[in-house]
Amino acid sequence: MSADSGIKKEAPKHADRIGFPVEGQELTVGGVPVSRLAARVGSTPFFAYDRALMTARVERLRKALPKDVHLHYAMKANPMPAVVQHMARLVDGLDVASAGEMHVALDTGIDPATISFAGPGKTVHELSQAVGAGIIINMESFNEMETIARLGAELGVHPKVAIRVNPDFELKTSGMKMGGGPKQFGVDAELVPQMLKRLGDLGLDFYGFHIFSGSQNLREDALLDAQQKTINLAIELTKHAPRAPRLVNIGGGFGIPYFPGERHLDVEAVGEGLEALMPRARNELQGAEIVIELGRYFVGEAGVYVSRVVDRKESRGTIYLITDGGLHHQLSASGNFGQVIRKNYPVAIANKMDQAEDEESNIVGCLCTPLDRLGDKVGLPRGEIGDLVVVFQSGAYGRSSSPTAFLGHPAPMEVLV
Template sequence: MNTPLTHSPLNCFPVKDDCLFVGGISLTELATRVGSTPFYAYDRRLISERIQQLRTHLPPGIHLHYALKANPMPALVGYLAPLVDGLDVASLGELRLALDSGMPPETISFAGPGKSDNELAASLAAGIIINMESEGEMERIARLAEKQGHRPKVAVRVNPNFELKTSGMKMAGGPKPFGIDAERVPPMLTQIGALDFDFYGFHIFSGSQNLRAEAIIEAQERTFKLALELARSAPGPVRLLNIGGGFGIPYFPGDKPLDLRPIANNLATSLPEVNKQLPEAEVIIELGRYLVGEAGIYVCEVIDRKISRGHVFLITNGGLHHHLAASGNFGQVIRKNYPVVVGNRIQGSARETVSVVGPLCTPLDTLADRMELACADVGDLVVVFQSGAYGRSASPLGFLSHPAPAEVLV
């Protein structure tokens, strides 16, 4: 049996009459309003509160960008756009969403190691900033820009020689497909100077999903140092310094929420020197999961209850095809349970240890393994918390051809 989360999602979502409320609506009423299960629901209030928390703690010189890869739901992107300072995209589809949101093109950036010519051409036509990830990409941008008659807005994505320690996904340090090795950047900057490019600055992103403030502080300090060194070779003033994000959220037993205070204090100490040496630079923190992850839930319905050799299985109409991360098949080495409840029976009149599984013909289709939950029956609603990021869009929706889940912003 799993121990409870140090930080309970029930601190974020109210409970009344033993039923979860989302966006001020009871879960049972919300399910009726959506019209079918499974579905994802995202709470506007929690998103706004998270952004306000960041604005309160971080120094005023920090610009906040939202990374659409975390959750590209159009209504959510449209809601977020006025609350942040910029958007970061990683595909042509995300670029269209970002432009539809009304965000000014010069505050939209495109990162990704395999941009197609169509994506680069669209980026040039839209006037967004392209984070170049190789010398070859730079050459393709030059050819396309000459053909289109556009002056490219570019930044250099740097692969530093350090990583964000204890991060869920390491994006830098050593050989990586992301960015240009730091030692190769100065000669590339010379090449940029010889081209008719509008140089903006650097994107240095070293890792994600980190709950240790000291690790994030160390990575930020090394990022500032590297940026100042590279700026000496820049073909023009650095106007943009994207230092990535890496801010994590608690998912598993024993996880503690990230403490923003030491990160904010260190940034307040470091920024004056950065601003002195790079007076035109906007310092950007790019966040995805941290802005929306805890604001979302995944809801599925119990369609059968069975006992196999003394163990109770709740079989639902949801599963890994909708929520790959919660199944443990999205990067977990050892599977751990996301926080899960029976949403219309939070405590229940009785409790039992069960496994929550989906309808797919694979033993990988598990949403909760041997968790203590309220006793549930057919028709009850199972809720997976921490589902606002890398949920629906990061899952194999076509697997076994079941219907895709709905999404609502409440």
């Protein structure tokens, strides 16, 4: 390779930037070298999650946010039972999005009243289980409310409910907008007073509001703007409620950096801004727990996806490292089945962390589609058969968000270290 190839002649900096240490030449997860983890798991590919990094993330957020703000973990980000068990000991509540997730949450032994169930399209079977378990159901429609009331009457209980509100604003610059305009999520804010009136007639146990406007945001000003509007909306809706809310979930939306040019969110700045908003919340929402619900922010940077190079080839001057993993395990890192502009997640060769990035490689998976790409034109040490490729930022929306049945390959293992 020529000296002017543009490849950096220095050791990879991924580990320092992402937070995983290096022992000798190897990346470590939970203090264990990745090659040793591979031997322990028994095969590649696999996901490895570092419990210490999750704990540190929660602790940092606790210090940054107002003391009376409660933290909930959104299990959809990573529903691995061991991860949920760990997170349940760190946070104040769990949010689930299916009966399957509800069972995992209940198995942690956490108080059912601290578990909330959100999501459109809940079946009667799921709602019946949620009512019987005594968890809080975030109602997404008038129809759902009527069904819950009927189930409560049949079971002889007063179901715990909150209203998921579709606000008339959105979280600006968010990676995924969950509120504002027509949405399949929640009840339009202007219809909530009517729903609250009907709720009072049905004998439901009203807990409060869940107001979520967006996710994956790295701008402190946008988050604080949405938090202020959310608190104002909750105060206005409370005027129509049959009783004072005991819980106001103001959503989350805290993002993590995936791509070049992105920076970590300044949570201390978010905490300072939220503290300035809290006096009004404490005064006008007295007795209500103010909840921030996060998933990706807690676990996303605490996980890696590891696959093994099974072939190396050159095609018309381009190097391909072919691994036993791919988009069927880590769909988002591949580009979600064809993003218009695909960007690389941070990647490295886990067993060559002390070597210079002296070769430009394409990391591809084992599937019969050109979309199966984990890294395009990445500066890496020379990759060989048997090397372990690691994809960072893989602790959230990885295995459970990917088409693991695609082409019949085995599902990847998971390990919490």
